[in-house]
Amino acid sequence: xxxxxxxxxxxxxxxxxxxxxxxxxxxxxxxxxxxxxxxxxxxxxxxxxxxxxxxxxxxxxxxxxxxxxxxxxxxxxxxxxxxxxxxxxxxxxxxxxxxxxxxxxxxxxxxxxxxxxxxxxxxxxxxxxxxxxxxxxxxxxxxxxxxxxxxxxxxxxxxxxxxxxxxxxxxxxxxxxxxxxxxxxxxxxxxxxxxxxxxxxxxxxxxxxxxxxxxxxxxxxxxxxxxxxxxxxxxxxxxxxxxxxxxxxxxxxxxxxxxxxxxxxxxxxxxxxxxxxxxxxxxxxxxxxxxxxxxxxxxxxxxxxxxxxxxxxxxxxxxxxxxxxxxxxxxxxxxxxxxxxxxxxxxxxxxxxxxxxxxxxxxxxxxxxxxxxxxxxxxxxxxxxxxxxxxxxxxxxxxxxxxxxxxxxxxxxx
Amino acid sequence: xxxxxxxxxxxxxxxxxxxxxxxxxxxxxxxxxxxxxxxxxxxxxxxxxxxxxxxxxxxxxxxxxxxxxxxxxxxxxxxxxxxxxxxxxxxxxxxxxxxxxxxxxxxxxxxxxxxxxxxxxxxxxxxxxxxxxxxxxxxxxxxxxxxxxxxxxxxxxxxxxxxxxxxxxxxxxxxxxxxxxxxxxxxxxxxxxxxxxxxxxxxxxxxxxxxxxxxxxxxxxxxxxxxxxxxxxxxxxxxxxxxxxxxxxxxxxxxxxxxxxxxxxxxxxxxxxxxxxxxxxxxxxxxxxxxxxxxxxxxxxxxxxxxxxxxxxxxxxxxxxxxxxxxxxxxxxxxxxxxxxxxxxxxxxxxxxxxxxxxxxxxxxxxxxxxxxxxxxxxxxxxxxxxxxxxxxxxxxxxxxxxxxxxxxxxxxx
Numbered sequence: 001x002x003x004x005x006x007x008x009x010x011x012x013x014x015x016x017x018x019x020x021x022x023x024x025x026x027x028x029x030x031x032x033x034x035x036x037x038x039x040x041x042x043x044x045x046x047x048x049x050x051x052x053x054x055x056x057x058x059x060x061x062x063x064x065x066x067x068x069x070x071x072x073x074x075x076x077x078x079x080x081x082x083x084x085x086x087x088x089x090x091x092x093x094x095x096x097x098x099x100x101x102x103x104x105x106x107x108x109x110x111x112x113x114x115x116x117x118x119x120x121x122x123x124x125x126x127x128x129x130x131x132x133x134x135x136x137x138x139x140x141x142x143x144x145x146x147x148x149x150x151x152x153x154x155x156x157x158x159x160x161x162x163x164x165x166x167x168x169x170x171x172x173x174x175x176x177x178x179x180x181x182x183x184x185x186x187x188x189x190x191x192x193x194x195x196x197x198x199x200x201x202x203x204x205x206x207x208x209x210x211x212x213x214x215x216x217x218x219x220x221x222x223x224x225x226x227x228x229x230x231x232x233x234x235x236x237x238x239x240x241x242x243x244x245x246x247x248x249x250x251x252x253x254x255x256x257x258x259x260x261x262x263x264x265x266x267x268x269x270x271x272x273x274x275x276x277x278x279x280x281x282x283x284x285x286x287x288x289x290x291x292x293x294x295x296x297x298x299x300x301x302x303x304x305x306x307x308x309x310x311x312x313x314x315x316x317x318x319x320x321x322x323x324x325x326x327x328x329x330x331x332x333x334x335x336x337x338x339x340x341x342x343x344x345x346x347x348x349x350x351x352x353x354x355x356x357x358x359x360x361x362x363x364x365x366x367x368x369x370x371x372x373x374x375x376x377x378x379x380x381x382x383x384x385x386x387x388x389x390x391x392x393x394x395x396x397x398x399x400x401x402x403x404x405x406x407x408x409x410x411x412x413x414x
Numbered sequence: 415x416x417x418x419x420x421x422x423x424x425x426x427x428x429x430x431x432x433x434x435x436x437x438x439x440x441x442x443x444x445x446x447x448x449x450x451x452x453x454x455x456x457x458x459x460x461x462x463x464x465x466x467x468x469x470x471x472x473x474x475x476x477x478x479x480x481x482x483x484x485x486x487x488x489x490x491x492x493x494x495x496x497x498x499x500x501x502x503x504x505x506x507x508x509x510x511x512x513x514x515x516x517x518x519x520x521x522x523x524x525x526x527x528x529x530x531x532x533x534x535x536x537x538x539x540x541x542x543x544x545x546x547x548x549x550x551x552x553x554x555x556x557x558x559x560x561x562x563x564x565x566x567x568x569x570x571x572x573x574x575x576x577x578x579x580x581x582x583x584x585x586x587x588x589x590x591x592x593x594x595x596x597x598x599x600x601x602x603x604x605x606x607x608x609x610x611x612x613x614x615x616x617x618x619x620x621x622x623x624x625x626x627x628x629x630x631x632x633x634x635x636x637x638x639x640x641x642x643x644x645x646x647x648x649x650x651x652x653x654x655x656x657x658x659x660x661x662x663x664x665x666x667x668x669x670x671x672x673x674x675x676x677x678x679x680x681x682x683x684x685x686x687x688x689x690x691x692x693x694x695x696x697x698x699x700x701x702x703x704x705x706x707x708x709x710x711x712x713x714x715x716x717x718x719x720x721x722x723x724x725x726x727x728x729x730x731x732x733x734x735x736x737x738x739x740x741x742x743x744x745x746x747x748x749x750x751x752x753x754x755x756x757x758x759x760x761x762x763x764x765x766x767x768x769x770x771x772x773x774x775x776x777x778x779x780x781x782x783x784x785x786x787x788x789x790x791x792x793x794x795x796x797x798x799x800x801x802x803x804x805x806x807x808x809x810x811x812x813x814x815x816x817x818x819x820x821x822x823x824x825x826x827x828x
Binding site: 015016022024045049050051052053054055056057058059060069070073076080096230256352354355357358359360361382383386387391392 | 785786788789801803804805806807808813815816817818819823825827828
């Protein structure tokens with residue numbers, strides 16, 4: 001049977017940049033292997049969701065995996081929790097949280113509490129384990145920190161809803177928000193009340209926590225509040241291996257992407273040295289992918305750092321990461337049997353190095369494999385791929401196109 | 415903040431014409447500025463609604479403004495009335511009307527009563543103000559003429575419906591039609607009855623009107639009937655400035671387009687000398703647009719006469735108008751700061767100079783601006799733009815793409 005590897009370089013698409021004489025980072029980077037892919041494959045551009053619509057990485061990955069993201073997406077919280085290995089069952093409402101620093105007026109000084117260390121965050125999180133709401137004894141509250149300032153708040157109990165707002169004001173200098181219901185249901189109203197009480201209790205514990213006193217003495221920002229955002233529930237989706245009849249695995253470090261892949265029923269592979277940062281060992285990812293092709297039919301490889309670089313406006317870093325990914329592609333080309341394997345390389349969205357934000361511009365795609373209709377594109381980039389044989393497709397189309405070549409798309413009609 | 419101007423040349427797209435040695439009017443016209451736009455921008459072709467579907471100008475404009483036209487469109491009548499400054503409130507049913515000429519068998523001799531002057535039409539309209547239906551005392555009837563033969567009939571009262579047919583047979587030599595309900599509801603049935611009674615009363619008044627006797631003596635056609643078409647109600651749409659967070663204005667003369675823009679919450683700008691006809695002062699439009707860029711973020715400029723020329727089968731006039739529009743584009747390029755402004759030029763539909771009708775062919779699009787991914791298209795036309803980096807998009811995609819560059823598209827997902 002045919003197999004496939006899809007490489008997703010997070011936020012790799014970009015705008016033409018003055019600093020690069022009007023080139024995009026992909027165009028400016030030296031990418032012999034991506035270009036080889038373009039030359040020997042079929043190219044196109046892809047709107048992860050729809051033209052002009054900026055997608056989150058979670059939504060974009062759902063879409064690229066062939067799901068109707070608009071229909072199945074149910075918030076960030078649950079996906080990220082699952083990606084961290086925190087179990088989520090139907091009915092749970094889960095928030096992505098940050099340890100943060102506020103002043104006495106509850107105005108945010110730092111949304112990441114000075115990028116608090118995981119060690120300190122773990123100690124603080126322990127003190128939040130015992131929270132019990134006397135008004136809502138039926139609500140089970142679970143709070144777990146993950147990496148640095150990041151944490152998850154999981155509510156479990158009857159009659160909860162994800163239709164509640166964020167307490168995170170998403171900007172420094174603004175006051176922490178009250179969580180409010182986003183629809184007029186008793187579930188949403190109850191959930192908002194519970195979250196507000198939990199966060200108030202957390203704040204009470206944190207503001208007088210001895211570790212925070214110590215941090216202040218050391219000149220560090222106290223992590224005196226927990227901000228929550230992105231309420232989510234377990235999405236109900238047809239597992240990928242069932243949907244397409246394909247054994248599938250993913251090499252990803254980012255909890256959000258791991259969560260999407262896990263919810264989609266994919267096996268999560270480990271790649272020692274893959275960090276999700278600039279120092280990530282992309283070859284380790286490629287090796288893990290090639291090895292698991294022995295038992296799997298489909299591998300998704302996700303690389304985060306291209307997106308990080310754009311968010312930080314570090315154009316050189318972005319180019320460096322693209323060149324690193326290019327080497328990874330080189331390894332795949334060398335080590336995969338292209339007579340029976342399709343390799344696609346794309347991005348989950350464009351991240352503008354000008355604005356540092358996800359944008360709704362399309363991303364490039366190139367696919368090599370035994371039966372693709374090779375076009376005459378010779379370079380891999382946003383602009384050259386636009387002239388390719390795939391034309392302009394949407395996120396969902398990519399998986400359908402690949403599954404089709406794997407003989408796994410069901411005929412509709414007679 | 416970035417700003418944008420979208421120029422819509424009504425019905426500018428066309429078919430290749432024998433009279434132009436197989437060129438389209440856009441291809442045959444001398445358009446250095448449109449070509450400059452194509453060369454320094456990103457190009458594509460656009461289906462205002464969907465491939466093959468001929469759109470009305472109202473629907474096409476709704477779509478280009480980013481609305482789901484299929485969902486929000488609620489007939490021509492209300493939009494045109496609003497464009498004329500006639501107020502329409504929810505519940506009103508509004509028809510576009512023509513003063514026309516019929517013979518004694520009620521067969522249409524002229525659908526525009528010999529293009530009756532506005533002066534004569536105003537006098538006739540006055541005599542129709544006092545109509546009162548004894549069977550339907552609750553129905554308020556308002557009739558207002560606008561320009562030449564054109565008029566608006568507005569019904570106000572409880573239990574009305576837009577689901578009624580036209581009395582206008584849309585062709586000379588055919589009998590005036592009875593208005594009938596288009597669905598089996600008491601509202602549609604009642605509305606059809608009311609309209610039929612109103613039009614009968616109008617006919618009674620008009621056929622013996624002294625002005626019509628005078629017109630006959632002068633050898634002019636009598637305006638002895640009112641034909642109605644395009645029943646519509648106020649569409650319920652999210653105002654453009656709210657939808658995108660963009661202050662927006664429009665330079666348009668055509669009441670239908672003005673109505674769409676007004677309903678979308680856009681400010682209507684006046685441009686002295688802009689007429690909606692061949693003699694329109696397009697530079698006045700461009701000047702009004704450039705001036706209002708000081709306070710607005712988004713300007714729509716609509717030019718009607720390209721469409722007129724195609725409806726009339728006047729190929730030379732169409733080319734002349736395209737060249738006039740080209741000079742307007744030249745003015746925009748010269749007078750707008752392209753470091754912070756996007757300019758897009760497109761059409762709302764193709765109007766075939768062969769059939770004189772709107773067709774479902776795509777139209778060309780070119781967009782310049784600071785961060786577009788410039789492609790290698792060098793000429794502005796239906797065919798050359800088809801090779802551009804935008805590929806083939808839909809009407810709604812255009813506004814989403816532009817709003818994305820203005821940083822105004824909301825991210826979906828995390």
